Structures are given as structure tokens and as C-alpha cells.
Amino acid sequence: MSKGVDKEAAIRTHYAELNKFGQNGEYEKAVKAANKILALNPDEFQAAHCKVVGLIQVSKFNEAIQFIERAKLNQLVFERAYVEYRLNQPQKALKTIDSCDVKPLPDNLKELRAQVLYRLEMFDECFEAYKNIIKNSSDDYEDERATNLSAVAANLSIEGSTKDFSNLREDTYELTYNSACALAGKGKFNEAEKKLRASEKLCRETLEEDGSTEDDILDESVIIKVQLAYCLQMQGKSKEAYAIYADALKLKSDDVALIAVCSNNTVAINKDQNVFDSKKKIRTALNEACEHKLTSRQNKTIAINNCLLTLYTNQADQCQQLVNKLVQKYPDIEFEGLLIRVSQLAKDKKYKEAVDLLEKYTKSYPDDDLPAKFAMTQLLLLNGNKKGAIEVLQSLGEAKYRPGVVSAIVSLLLGSDNKAAASQVLKDAVEWYKKSKINSGDLTDMWRQAATFHLRGGEAETAASSLEELRKSNPQDMKILAQLVIAYAQFDRSKAQEASKKLPALDTLTNAAEIDSLEATNWMMSTKAVKKTVSKVEQSPGTPGSELGKQRKKRQRKRKGKLPKEYNAEVQPDPERWLPKYERTGFRRKRDKRSKDVIKGSQGMASGAADQYDMSKAQNLSKASPAATSSAEPTPGPRQHQRKSHQKKKKGRF
Known part of the structure; x- marks a missing residue:
């Protein structure tokens, strides 16, 4: 048997192994089988294609792109574009797709192109691409495409698009969630909250019907809860939102973007409180793995919050460095960076430097100087310079006639005692x-x-x-x-x-009673006097209802006053009965313990024996002797005194 026949047989054997490994999902072994075929014949395109697919399946994207370039597999447009997309190179992926010679594009490339457009945040073009795909396709992935379309619509709403998205479906929890995100993007947080609660309920019902576990339900619904927390936060319900964010972080989800959003929003709630917790969470939000999972708007927000955190923690040098990096990376938020830098200078009481920076900005961007001049006004007022603040506000051109600006200028002029200028x-x-x-x-x-x-x-x-x-x-x-x-x-x-x-x-404005009361009152009198006068007018003889008042007075009988028990009319009452007890003649004052008449001696001693036992008196020194003391008759102590028994009168009829 020739070597060529043996080679062909070996290739067929390896292809059989490759097919078996591919059907069983053993992609590592499939790649090895493809390598054996390519070792025997490097021109085997099918084996090369299978190797690229196997590398993609095991997420070895760098090896896949290197092999495609080395083997010059230009025919594999979809695989190459997909690998570039997964390597976070969406610009290259879009260029690869658009370079495809097949027109119109195959369905798989259309789907991938729409995904790439979404990653590039080209939402208008992406929206049209998905509408075209949904219109020209009929398979089992209709719900997934509708969900992607509604996600694009939500991002367009956040960017302020005026397109009408009312005809989008809302029959699944994903579609309801995206619809709620669109409402939140328009600032309708109350309506978005209601839809998110409905989406959460629908999610639980759907997954329970599918037999999912409680952990699976929590993992799937956590993104809905986080969006709900955002809506609550924007409505001022920070405590409820904070609790939801904390619960979401405790789940330790695999979604790094979700963790970044929770961490950033928690930092925003903390502001200048819980600084150590905020530092820890902002590091989580700034993780490089999150950067490609978030939109540029979200990445900007996290970067701004990082700068603000350094401002709150009085890290002036680090704050300036971070602001410089922020402006270099995102030139479109130069003014936000300038405000942070100015705030840091104002915190350090460097008002002149802060105002100079804002003046420089207004000269560079004269068409967009209104926010900067408002900031200058605030800084000048903080420095106590009312005159300078008025001059800045009056230099706003036609904007100085806005009601709020007019009110501010008038208030400042009145505060400076310049009524004529305020009137003007x-x-x-x-x-x-x-x-x-x-x-x-x-x-x-x-x-x-x-x-x-x-x-x-x-x-x-x-x-x-x-x-x-x-x-x-x-x-x-x-x-x-x-x-x-x-x-x-x-x-x-x-x-x-x-x-x-x-x-x-x-x-039509008053009635007769009001006129009478007004005529009867004197406006120079006090309020109480006016009330008394009005009441007298109402009760005058000519007033209707006064006769009824007289009849009621006649019917009322005076009750006789109650006399005390054992009252004797013949005995004169005590003339001191209205005086307080301490002012009456028979009142006995309690002996003051600090007076000189305090009895000296042991407890229970009689008052008569006080002089006898007073050793300070010389006359008692000769009399005092043990015999005399012992012959004295002892006085009973307090415990020996007997209370006089009072006979209680028995109640009964006499």
C-alpha cells in the first residue's frame, strides 16, 4: 500500500474523531484532532475551520485570531469578526464585516453587525438594523431580537431621542424591563418604578413555571431590582435604594457590570459620609473588567464620582491629577472637570484662582458661558463680593432677563441698598x-x-x-x-x-352679616376689643334670636352653694380663714436644725436634760458625775412611745 493511501486513511480517521468530539462538545480534543489533520495536510480548509470554531468554543480568542492571520483564512469573515468583537475590538469587527464581498450580508453577519453597532453605541443605526432583521426573519429567536430592539430603544431614550417607541412589545419580563429603562431615561421615574415592579413579578412567575430554583430566580431578577433602586434613588428615596444595592452586592453576582453600577450608586448616596466604604466600592467600580461591559456614559459617571470622592476626602493633589486624566480621556466633559477643580480651589479658600479659571473658560467658549458665569457668581458671593456678582449676572446678555436671573439681581441690589437700580x-x-x-x-x-x-x-x-x-x-x-x-x-x-x-x-362679594360686623367695628381698636364689640352687636335686642336668648336665661335657676359639714350659722367664721397657713396665728414653725436650740445628746433625750449634759457650761462640770447620771430617770426612746388610740366613729343612721 502506498504512502498516499495511508495518509488519506489517517486523515479520514482524524476527521471521524473530529466529528465525534464536535458532536459531544469536547472541543479541546476536537482542536487536537484538527491539528493532526493539518499536520498531515496544511491545506485542509475544513480542518482549519473546525480548529477556529473549537478555539472560539473554549474562549481562546487570541489563539484563534493568530491562527486566522497565520493561515490567511480570509474566507472566515464571521469567525474573524466575532473573535475581534470578543476581544473588545468593535471597530475592527465592524470593518471586517463591512469588507465582506457577499452582498447582501448573510443573516449571521447581519446579527453580529447589529451587536457590534450596539457596542459602539451607534444606537440609531443599530435600531434600524434590528428592525430590518425582525422584518425579514421568522425563526425561534424572535423574542431575543425584540428584547435587543427594546434595549436599543431604552438607550436612545436616555440620550434624549424623540423617536416614538410606544409600539414596542411588553409581553415578557425582559421587554417590560427595557420599557421601564426607557421611561427612566426620560426622567419619568415614578412610571418606571411601577413597570419595574411588574417586570419583577412577571420574572418570578415565568421562572417558577420553568421550574427554576430560588437562587436562579434571584440571580435573574437582581438586575431588575438594581434598576428599581436607581429609580427610587432619583426620587429621593435613598434609604430604600441603599438597602436594595446592599442586598444585590451580597449575592456576589458574576455580572461585573451590575456590581460596578451598584458600587457606584452606593458611593453617590454616601456623598461625604462613610468615606472608607466609598473608597472600597469605587475601586470595585473602576475595575478594568467592567470598562468594556459599561457604556461610555456609565464609565464617565464613575470617573467623575471618583474625582468627587477625592474632593470630599481633602486629597487636593490627587483630585487635580484625576481631573486632568478625566478631561484627557473624555474631552466632552471638560466643564465638569473644571467645576471639580474650581470646587477644590474654593474649598482651599483660593477664590481668585478659581474665578480666573472660570473666566479663562468663558473666553474659550463664549457661546456656552452661562453655567461658568453662574459658578463665578457663586464664588464671588462666597468671597463676600456682591458688586462683582451683580456685574457678572448683568453681563449675561439676553439671559439676564430670565426670571431667576432677574430675581437674583434684584435681591442682590436690594441687599446693597440700591433700590433705584433694582427698580430699573x-x-x-x-x-x-x-x-x-x-x-x-x-x-x-x-x-x-x-x-x-x-x-x-x-x-x-x-x-x-x-x-x-x-x-x-x-x-x-x-x-x-x-x-x-x-x-x-x-x-x-x-x-x-x-x-x-x-x-x-x-x-356678590359680601353678605349682610359681614357688612354689619364691619360697620360695628373700629379699625383702630385692638383685635380682642373688635371681637368683643362684634359679639355684643350679635347679641343686641334688635338682633334676631335675642328673644330666644332671654327665654333661656329665665329658665336657668341658680343653685345654692354647698355648706361644709357641721356648719353652725351662730358661730362667727374664722377671720383668718382666707390667709395661708404659715401666716395664721396658731401656725407652729418647724425647728431649724442649724439653730442654736438644737438638742445635743443621744437620740431620744428629753429637752430638760439638754443643759445638764452640755459640757460647755462650767456650772455643769461639778454636777456631772457617774452617780448623778445613773440616778437620772431614763426617758423612753422613740420606739417606746405609744400612739394615742383614736376611737373611730361607726357609720350609721341616727
């Missing part, structure tokens, strides 16, 4: 809104405050101008009309009379 600011704002006719929301409060301010300052015409604008938006408000009449009356009586005709009649 309000005048300019009123005139600007009249000319520009820009709709900047509800300006009712601003018009009302401006009118009140000018009325108090005696500028009736300016106040009337504000009230006229206010009346346009609230034509039914009689209070505004009354103020307008008062303003007109000060400079144009004809207008005041014409406007007063629109006021409601007096009869």
Missing part, C-alpha cells in the same frame, strides 16, 4: 419681554413681583404696565384687576373708572 432692572425686564414676545414659561410671578415692587416705590405707571401683562394671562383674576385700578388711580383716573366697572358688584 425690573423695568428693563418688563420692556424686554414686551418687545421680544418670547415665551419663557410662566412669567406670572415675575410680573406680580415687579408690579408690587413698583407700587410700593410710587412708580404707578410702571406697575400698571406689569399688571397689564399679568392680566393677559389671568383675565379672571379680580385681585390683579383691583391692583390695576389702584395703579391707574394714581396717574389716570379715567382708566381707573373704566377698569373699576369690570370689578364684581359688592353684593
Whole structure:
């Protein structure tokens, strides 16, 4: 038998082994079998293809891409793109897919391309790709594609897309979860919370029907709970959210992205509290393994929180270094980094340096200087420079006519005792809104405050101008009309009379009782006096119901006062009966223990023997002797005294 025949037989034998290992899922052995075939014949494309698939199955992606490049397997577009995708090289993967000569792309490449677009955060193109795939496919993976489509829709909502996603399905817990994420992205946290609770309930019911264990249910539903905690946190329910995050971290899930989100959100709740716990959790969130699992928005948020944590812990140098790295890596958040740097300088009382940095930024970005100038205003106020803060606010261009800015400027001017300038600011704002006719929301409060301010300052015409604008938006408000009449009356009586005709009649506002009470009261009297006068008017003889009051008074009988027991009318009462006991004649004061009359001697000694036993007196020294002492009759102690027995009167009838 020739060597060629032996070689062919060996290749067939190895192919049989390769097929068996592949069907049994023994991919390591399958790779070895493929290597044996390639050792006999390097041009065996099927064996090379099987080897690449086997390496992918055992997650040896670096070996797979090296083998593809070494063997020049350019035909394996899908395998190459998939390996690049798994190696976190989505740009290369997209380039590989787009270089495919087969047009239109095969279904597997379409699916992979949509996944790559999602990883690259090209959500608009990804959304259209999934819509096209769902439209042109009919297999068992319809639910998975619908779930991916709703996930893309959720990310578009977070980015502020105006597309309508109301027609997306919500019949599975994954779809309900993605719909809730879309609502959360739009800021509708209350509605998102309700959907997340429904999704959690549906998840448990679905998995219980499939016979899953409690641990499996918890692992599957933990992502829903974490999103629920985020919605609660954004609604201000930090304690509930913190408890959910803590429970999720205790599960020790294999999802590194989930752990990173929980850790970061816990740090956000802690703020400047629990610093040691925050340091530990921020290190977990900054793990390199999490970077490719999170979106760029999430990675930015974690990096910003890391900078803020160093700010809270007074690590000034480290804070500056981290901010510099943050701005280099994410140039689109330069202003956020600047605010952190400025906050650190302000914390160190370096207000001038902080203001200089913000001024430099406003010169570089004049079209986006509003947030920076607000920050400058805050710093100047912290430094006590009201004049500088007013100048910054007045340099905002047309933005200085915004209601909030106008209010701030007026408040600062009034605080500086400059009423004339404050009045002028309000005048300019009123005139600007009249000319520009820009709709900047509800300006009712601003018009009302401006009118009140000018009325108090005696500028009736300016106040009337504000009230006229206010009346346009609230034509039914009689209070505004009354103020307008008062303003007109000060400079144009004809207008005041014409406007007063629109006021409601007096009869519709008050009734007879209110008029009578007002006429009966004197406004110069105190409140208590007015109340007494009104009550007297109501009870006057001419008032209806007064006769009924008289009848009630007649019916009331005076009760006789109760006399004490053993009362004798012939005996004069004690004249001191109304005096306190200590002021009465027969009151005996208790002996003061500190007085000189304190009895000296043993307990129970009679008062008569005090002088006898007082050794300080010379006359008693000769008398005092053991015989005399022993002959004295002892006085019974306290225990020998007997209480006088009082005979209790028996109760009975006499």
C-alpha cells in the first residue's frame, strides 16, 4: 500500500474523531484532532475551520485570531469578526464585516453587525438594523431580537431621542424591563418604578413555571431590582435604594457590570459620609473588567464620582491629577472637570484662582458661558463680593432677563441698598419681554413681583404696565384687576373708572352679616376689643334670636352653694380663714436644725436634760458625775412611745 493511501486513511480517521468530539462538545480534543489533520495536510480548509470554531468554543480568542492571520483564512469573515468583537475590538469587527464581498450580508453577519453597532453605541443605526432583521426573519429567536430592539430603544431614550417607541412589545419580563429603562431615561421615574415592579413579578412567575430554583430566580431578577433602586434613588428615596444595592452586592453576582453600577450608586448616596466604604466600592467600580461591559456614559459617571470622592476626602493633589486624566480621556466633559477643580480651589479658600479659571473658560467658549458665569457668581458671593456678582449676572446678555436671573439681581441690589437700580432692572425686564414676545414659561410671578415692587416705590405707571401683562394671562383674576385700578388711580383716573366697572358688584362679594360686623367695628381698636364689640352687636335686642336668648336665661335657676359639714350659722367664721397657713396665728414653725436650740445628746433625750449634759457650761462640770447620771430617770426612746388610740366613729343612721 502506498504512502498516499495511508495518509488519506489517517486523515479520514482524524476527521471521524473530529466529528465525534464536535458532536459531544469536547472541543479541546476536537482542536487536537484538527491539528493532526493539518499536520498531515496544511491545506485542509475544513480542518482549519473546525480548529477556529473549537478555539472560539473554549474562549481562546487570541489563539484563534493568530491562527486566522497565520493561515490567511480570509474566507472566515464571521469567525474573524466575532473573535475581534470578543476581544473588545468593535471597530475592527465592524470593518471586517463591512469588507465582506457577499452582498447582501448573510443573516449571521447581519446579527453580529447589529451587536457590534450596539457596542459602539451607534444606537440609531443599530435600531434600524434590528428592525430590518425582525422584518425579514421568522425563526425561534424572535423574542431575543425584540428584547435587543427594546434595549436599543431604552438607550436612545436616555440620550434624549424623540423617536416614538410606544409600539414596542411588553409581553415578557425582559421587554417590560427595557420599557421601564426607557421611561427612566426620560426622567419619568415614578412610571418606571411601577413597570419595574411588574417586570419583577412577571420574572418570578415565568421562572417558577420553568421550574427554576430560588437562587436562579434571584440571580435573574437582581438586575431588575438594581434598576428599581436607581429609580427610587432619583426620587429621593435613598434609604430604600441603599438597602436594595446592599442586598444585590451580597449575592456576589458574576455580572461585573451590575456590581460596578451598584458600587457606584452606593458611593453617590454616601456623598461625604462613610468615606472608607466609598473608597472600597469605587475601586470595585473602576475595575478594568467592567470598562468594556459599561457604556461610555456609565464609565464617565464613575470617573467623575471618583474625582468627587477625592474632593470630599481633602486629597487636593490627587483630585487635580484625576481631573486632568478625566478631561484627557473624555474631552466632552471638560466643564465638569473644571467645576471639580474650581470646587477644590474654593474649598482651599483660593477664590481668585478659581474665578480666573472660570473666566479663562468663558473666553474659550463664549457661546456656552452661562453655567461658568453662574459658578463665578457663586464664588464671588462666597468671597463676600456682591458688586462683582451683580456685574457678572448683568453681563449675561439676553439671559439676564430670565426670571431667576432677574430675581437674583434684584435681591442682590436690594441687599446693597440700591433700590433705584433694582427698580430699573425690573423695568428693563418688563420692556424686554414686551418687545421680544418670547415665551419663557410662566412669567406670572415675575410680573406680580415687579408690579408690587413698583407700587410700593410710587412708580404707578410702571406697575400698571406689569399688571397689564399679568392680566393677559389671568383675565379672571379680580385681585390683579383691583391692583390695576389702584395703579391707574394714581396717574389716570379715567382708566381707573373704566377698569373699576369690570370689578364684581359688592353684593356678590359680601353678605349682610359681614357688612354689619364691619360697620360695628373700629379699625383702630385692638383685635380682642373688635371681637368683643362684634359679639355684643350679635347679641343686641334688635338682633334676631335675642328673644330666644332671654327665654333661656329665665329658665336657668341658680343653685345654692354647698355648706361644709357641721356648719353652725351662730358661730362667727374664722377671720383668718382666707390667709395661708404659715401666716395664721396658731401656725407652729418647724425647728431649724442649724439653730442654736438644737438638742445635743443621744437620740431620744428629753429637752430638760439638754443643759445638764452640755459640757460647755462650767456650772455643769461639778454636777456631772457617774452617780448623778445613773440616778437620772431614763426617758423612753422613740420606739417606746405609744400612739394615742383614736376611737373611730361607726357609720350609721341616727
